[in-house]
Amino acid sequence: MTAGPTLRAEDVAEIHDALALFAHVFDNDDIAELGRVFTEDAVIENTIGSGYTIDGLASARQFTGRRSPDTPDHQTLDTVLLVDASGTVRARSRYIATLIDGEVHGGDYYDILERTARGWRIRYRVSVPRHPILDRIDLPAQFADAWRPTAENVVRFERD
Template identity: 35%
Template sequence: MALTADDRFAITDLINQHGHLIDRGDFAGLAAVFTEDAPYDVTALGGGVLAGPAAIHEAALALGDGNPVAHHVTNIVLHEVTDGTVHATSKGLGIMADGSAGSVTYDDTVERTAAGWRISHRVVRPRRRPLHP
């Protein structure tokens, strides 16, 4: 299965939608982004592996004021995998209430479901050091 331009637009919109939903607290809307049982691996940020939108919601509530006030996604790159899934890599920027910022890489597995494209697995990896020779 070759990815069409429509598939690429749909997957890119899916990934972009995450930050908008989180920032406005629309956790019910995450069902349109993630599969119900999608592992959301924030182990590298100290949060473990969250299973599905309900767990993401609970973790966000637990962080409270520690949550970013804005999530921005950029540099989305899609690679079709032979089994019909898509591997998507993107960069995320989080802006905190105090004005500080952080950078992460999102590594997503995206699958076509009966309801459309959904992220079925996400790993969030922070970037804390610049490149060194």
């Protein structure tokens, strides 16, 4: 088995913090803190219904400020970190979203992360619902390949 790429434990912890922080910041309308989650030029896509794209941190702040009070409450879990041969850091996480009526939805976040001067941030995110089956834009079959864990891309901790 080929050993996968390594990241420092501090990097892994910071990446997990950024991913977890999304739900806290977004669900609590903490617009000022979105910069602790996303890069300035982040692209955020959602495939529900006809889909939508948010380009940049300023647009993400506007989107968050306009969201309805009954927007689902999010939890991010089961994150796997991957690094490809070019050094691109990807995260694939499951999410659970609880609606105001108690109904639960779940899906996947596909993220590309970037180390910035202020720490690790999400540069690209696409949210893909899994259950219940909803109208959505289907991504190309090969899209998920870059986020599929293999012996070559699963992050290992760097040992001192």
